[in-house]
Amino acid sequence: MKYFLLLIIYINLNAAYPELLFNGNCVTCHKTNNLNKSAPTIHEIKKEYKNAFPNKEEFLNYMTQWVLSPKKETSLMQDKIKEYGLMPDLAYDKSTLNKISEYIYDNNFEE
């Protein structure tokens, strides 16, 4: 019984982890509303990426790779670079970014 409870806690923590990563690292710039914008909202990004990559695996791969090393040449959002400047390199590791990308793909962000 004890182990079962520990397992449940572990599963819950793991499920919440990508959300914490996103909220801690991305939401300061990629807000869920249109107020005080310094970057495109997460809705704008998600829409653009889902259009380009409806397939989940391709979406995750491209986003992970791009955030790992933001470059104008490979950007899907050239107009946003003009508007806000290129996103800075945040120096996260690939597996963290993959988890964050998956969270973005799966989650329905509230306005």
Ligand code: HEC
């Ligand atoms: C310091 C502000 C800042 C932070 C923090 C930030 N971004 Fe960005 N991001 C930007 C700006 C500005 C753009 C728009 C210009 C561009 O595309 O480079 C952008 C664009 C993007 C894009 C679109 C890329 C494209 O194709 O042009 C993705 C995907 C993205 N961000 C993901 C993330 C993720 C995931 C995180 C958290 C790990 C994050 N960003 C954190 C500023 C930020």
